[in-house]
Amino acid sequence: MKIIAVVGTGYVGLVTGVCLADIGHRVTCVDIDERKVETMKQGVSPIYEPGLDDLMKKNIENGRLAFTTSHQEAFADAEVIYIAVGTPQQEDGSANLQFIEQAAKDIAENIMRDGVVVVTKSTVPVGTNDKVKRWILEHLQHDVQFDVVSNPEFLREGSAIYDTFHGDRIVIGAENDRAANIVEELNKPFGIPIFKTDIRSAEMIKYASNAFLATKISFINEIANISEKLGANIEDVAYGMGLDSRIGSQFLRAGIGYGGSCFPKDTKALVQIAGDVEHKFDLLEAVINVNNKQQARLVELALNRFTSLRGKKAAMLGLAFKPNTDDMREAASIVMAEQLIKEGATVVAYDPIAIENAKKFIGDKIIYVETIESALEQADVAFIVTEWDQIKKLPLDTYAKLMKEPIVFDGRNCYDLEEVKKHSIEYYSIGRPGIKN
Amino acid sequence: MNICVLGAGYVGLTTTAVLAELGHDVICIDKDPDKINQLRQNHVPIYEPGLAELIKNNSNRITFCTDSQKGIIKSDAIIIAVGTPTDQDGKPDLTYVLSVIEELSASIFSYKTIITKSTVPPGTNEMIEQLLIKKGVKREYFDIVSNPEFLREGSAVYDMFHSDKTVIGLKKHDLRSLPIMREIYNGLEAPFIVTSLTGAELIKYANNAFLATKISFINEMSRICDAYGVDIEEISKGIGTDPRIGSQFLQAGLGYGGSCFPKDLQALYYAAVSKNVTAQILQAVQKVNETQIDLYLKKLQSVMPDLRDKKIAVLGISFKPNTDDTRYSRAVALIEKLISQGCRLSAFDPIARLPEHVLEKANQAETLEESIDQADCLILATEWEDFIHLDWKHVKEKMKGNIIVDGRNCLEPEKLKALGFQYIGVGRG
Numbered sequence A: 001m002k003i004i005a006v007v008g009t010g011y012v013g014l015v016t017g018v019c020l021a022d023i024g025h026r027v028t029c030v031d032i033d034e035r036k037v038e039t040m041k042q043g044v045s046p047i048y049e050p051g052l053d054d055l056m057k058k059n060i061e062n063g064r065l066a067f068t069t070s071h072q073e074a075f076a077d078a079e080v081i082y083i084a085v086g087t088p089q090q091e092d093g094s095a096n097l098q099f100i101e102q103a104a105k106d107i108a109e110n111i112m113r114d115g116v117v118v119v120t121k122s123t124v125p126v127g128t129n130d131k132v133k134r135w136i137l138e139h140l141q142h143d144v145q146f147d148v149v150s151n152p153e154f155l156r157e158g159s160a161i162y163d164t165f166h167g168d169r170i171v172i173g174a175e176n177d178r179a180a181n182i183v184e185e186l187n188k189p190f191g192i193p194i195f196k197t198d199i200r201s202a203e204m205i206k207y208a209s210n211a212f213l214a215t216k217i218s219f220i221n222e223i224a225n226i227s228e229k230l231g232a233n234i235e236d237v238a239y240g241m242g243l244d245s246r247i248g249s250q251f252l253r254a255g256i257g258y259g260g261s262c263f264p265k266d267t268k269a270l271v272q273i274a275g276d277v278e279h280k281f282d283l284l285e286a287v288i289n290v291n292n293k294q295q296a297r298l299v300e301l302a303l304n305r306f307t308s309l310r311g312k313k314a315a316m317l318g319l320a321f322k323p324n325t326d327d328m329r330e331a332a333s334i335v336m337a338e339q340l341i342k343e344g345a346t347v348v349a350y351d352p353i354a355i356e357n358a359k360k361f362i363g364d365k366i367i368y369v370e371t372i373e374s375a376l377e378q379a380d381v382a383f384i385v386t387e388w389d390q391i392k393k394l395p396l397d398t399y400a401k402l403m404k405e406p407i408v409f410d411g412r413n414c415y416d417l418e419e420v421k422k423h424s425i426e427y428y429s430i431g432r433p434g435i436k437n
Numbered sequence B: 001m002n003i004c005v006l007g008a009g010y011v012g013l014t015t016t017a018v019l020a021e022l023g024h025d026v027i028c029i030d031k032d033p034d035k036i037n038q039l040r041q042n043h044v045p046i047y048e049p050g051l052a053e054l055i056k057n058n059s060n061r062i063t064f065c066t067d068s069q070k071g072i073i074k075s076d077a078i079i080i081a082v083g084t085p086t087d088q089d090g091k092p093d094l095t096y097v098l099s100v101i102e103e104l105s106a107s108i109f110s111y112k113t114i115i116t117k118s119t120v121p122p123g124t125n126e127m128i129e130q131l132l133i134k135k136g137v138k139r140e141y142f143d144i145v146s147n148p149e150f151l152r153e154g155s156a157v158y159d160m161f162h163s164d165k166t167v168i169g170l171k172k173h174d175l176r177s178l179p180i181m182r183e184i185y186n187g188l189e190a191p192f193i194v195t196s197l198t199g200a201e202l203i204k205y206a207n208n209a210f211l212a213t214k215i216s217f218i219n220e221m222s223r224i225c226d227a228y229g230v231d232i233e234e235i236s237k238g239i240g241t242d243p244r245i246g247s248q249f250l251q252a253g254l255g256y257g258g259s260c261f262p263k264d265l266q267a268l269y270y271a272a273v274s275k276n277v278t279a280q281i282l283q284a285v286q287k288v289n290e291t292q293i294d295l296y297l298k299k300l301q302s303v304m305p306d307l308r309d310k311k312i313a314v315l316g317i318s319f320k321p322n323t324d325d326t327r328y329s330r331a332v333a334l335i336e337k338l339i340s341q342g343c344r345l346s347a348f349d350p351i352a353r354l355p356e357h358v359l360e361k362a363n364q365a366e367t368l369e370e371s372i373d374q375a376d377c378l379i380l381a382t383e384w385e386d387f388i389h390l391d392w393k394h395v396k397e398k399m400k401g402n403i404i405v406d407g408r409n410c411l412e413p414e415k416l417k418a419l420g421f422q423y424i425g426v427g428r429g
Helices: A011-022 A034-041 A052-061 A071-075 A098-110 A128-139 A160-166 A177-190 A199-230 A234-242 A263-276 A282-295 A297-305 A332-342 A355-365 A372-376 A396-402 A417-421 B010-021 B033-040 B051-057 B068-074 B095-107 B124-134 B156-161 B177-184 B197-228 B232-240 B261-274 B280-303 B330-340 B368-372 B392-398 B413-418
Strands: A003-007 A026-030 A065-068 A080-083 A116-120 A146-150 A170-174 A194-197 A313-317 A346-350 A367-369 A381-384 A407-410 A426-429 B002-006 B025-029 B062-065 B077-080 B112-116 B142-146 B166-170 B192-196 B311-315 B344-348 B377-380 B403-406 B422-424
Touching: A003 A011, A003 A071, A003 A098, A011 A026, A011 A052, A011 A065, A011 A080, A011 A160, A026 A071, A034 A065, A052 A065, A052 A160, A071 A098, A080 A098, A080 A177, A098 A116, A098 A128, A116 A128, A116 A177, A128 A146, A128 A199, A146 A177, A146 A199, A170 A177, A170 A199, A177 A194, A194 A199, A194 B232, A199 A234, A199 A263, A199 A282, A199 B197, A199 B232, A199 B261, A199 B280, A234 B192, A234 B197, A263 A282, A263 B197, A282 A297, A282 A332, A282 B197, A282 B280, A297 A332, A297 A381, A297 A407, A297 A426, A313 A332, A313 A372, A332 A346, A332 A355, A346 A355, A346 A372, A355 A367, A372 A396, B002 B010, B002 B068, B010 B025, B010 B051, B010 B062, B010 B156, B025 B068, B033 B062, B051 B156, B062 B068, B068 B095, B077 B095, B095 B124, B112 B124, B112 B177, B124 B142, B124 B197, B142 B177, B142 B197, B166 B177, B166 B197, B177 B192, B192 B197, B197 B232, B197 B261, B197 B280, B261 B280, B280 B330, B280 B377, B280 B403, B280 B422, B311 B330, B311 B368, B330 B344, B344 B368, B368 B392, B413 B422
Parallel strands: A003 A026, A003 A080, A026 A065, A080 A116, A116 A146, A170 A194, A313 A346, A313 A381, A346 A367, A381 A407, A407 A426, B002 B025, B002 B077, B025 B062, B077 B112, B112 B142, B166 B192, B311 B344, B311 B377, B377 B403, B403 B422
Antiparallel strands: A146 A170, B142 B166
16 A cells, blocks of 8 residues: 555546555545535546546545645655646647646655655656656755656546556656556556556657557548548458458547547647657658548538538537547537538537537537437438447437438448448448438 | 469469368469479479478369460469559559450350459459450459458468458459358458458558558657657557557568568559549658668768778668568668668678679678678668577677667667677667
């Protein structure tokens, strides 16, 4: 059992803290936002993450999980301190490290025992942990020894708890064996393979992983665009490729691109990291370009089909950047809503949980509705944006029944083409032949 | 079943041998009488582990012949396995496929299943069908199947027996060919993926293009690692443990070569462009691969500014280990660049030979000793197992200089540095 403090209670910090408590450590999560801390003390998560509330309540009750606004309270006894604050993206794509720096200062001012290990969970550019070390040294109040460790998170929103317990590997980048061993030891109960390396490699692994997965998505989207023009079916192509174990079937789903808080940010940051050493990361720039174009692809297809969208009622099914989350960051729906409004369409959007968040990104330019049916009612065209289960499983008849004319543009290839052929709808998807029954 | 295989290159011969092993009677046709004569005398003209043995063991079911008409008439299924090189613009050259169509159109008098194994650009199988009809072959006399090969040189026989998939592209209303394909491959376990003709063609290209993308991705990462003092091997290991990524094809080095990747990428890129699709990723992948050699040259020149008259030992000529194939070999491309810089080249490979046009300007060493003797620099260009485990102390004594360029990041830098070598890899901290 270790005494642990976690700085930052965004989804990474909170999930990390809660899961570390669940495997037996004593964890204090610290955040300066008093209201947020009060809510969390009640066992209520400020973010939507399946299973998180239950796990929070359980570990608050058994006394292993606490929340505070006081750095002193959190850090005074801590043996290990996790930094899990945000690293928002700046104009040029690089990461803004001000919250990391602040966390380092807070740590420096409050640690009192020797041998504290400061672990960075946040995704930070190569060299940041060295800076963390320096920042802490500069502000250290007591004469104590400490070590820094890079331990990047590989969580997916919507399955972050599952991922914490079932990840593929835990990457630990340390400057010495002592620190590496402490972090290894405390992670052992997760039962996940541990990969120990140096600090800079650990930092780079995080970016390289996300950049590669983004590459996979953009690759299949590029092939989908070729496939569409050649009259082939991208689903067959992806399935065939995916059977090759050197490729693997995951992340080979053609669609309207990736979004969220990680891939767009991390790919841009890596381009910037490369740019800082005068390397133009051609491949990754291509990946980003393909994704930007892909987010606009569905409305483009619609514009090819209709001469004009002016005055049309367009139903948007799904707003979040992916299913099982309310996260709207870099969601394709934002780009699409803008396009549709510009074309003069009236947009009626449905999402099971992301509507409140969507309002912050899209505003009142579109109409939000509570059910799929009211979105589709008398619509001239429907766009499937997010592959929520309830959207994927919507019987195809519903489109025919409710819409003025059942013309569907599916940005997530939710339906099997053979199935679509049995219904009297017009259907267009990504990288597959269109169907007009 | 009676099967005719057109083409006795490594795809045609491997297919012939494996189908015979599965119990079929196979006639393998090639235009080259010398090749057919050699094959008849049990001499396999290409280096492919296990192939010669398999052909020998099944010689009672295999006939080698130059007369395609005879083979086609006698067979129920015809497999097209001729070469599809690229022309100078990167466009696939279909000369051999077209000449096969000529032969087929003159020889089909009863129903045949025509199976294309050669890697052909999307749309080619549709075109073959149209051409056959245009040339007077009755529509009811044939069906066409796209069945691309996924063989790797050096392990082609193994790959055919242990393939991860059998891709079958069919015409929309063709109900006849699938059972025939199942009969042909009866005995192999790979799952069938049934799709359209064009879909099958595209699977082949996309498969190779993605693997090439992996290589270029890690090579581009290695350049960044160089600048930050990070070891690319750690990155490969760290990301490779993610099953969505996978550890294979994440080896930084001189880049990809061979008769497939460069050609298939060019062809896919060309197919995209011809349909007005910009294929930015494919373009970037190719650019990274093309410039990877320059990166090594620059690194070499940073420690040896004047390359003129320096003796450079290049270990490895083939495009990868365990093959004698030098097509699009990165080693050969590197050798050519070094020659243009005025170096004296001495290349050694356990089985591959320098191509004619290079042989005039570079020495093909018959032994490793000859290659490294008094060399100013040693470049490991192809990761043959033997090269990885050389007696480096001995190498050091034989060489004049102490520079080792590891074009495949397969050597141990610390060990070499301890022996007094100056080690150059990519992204190795």
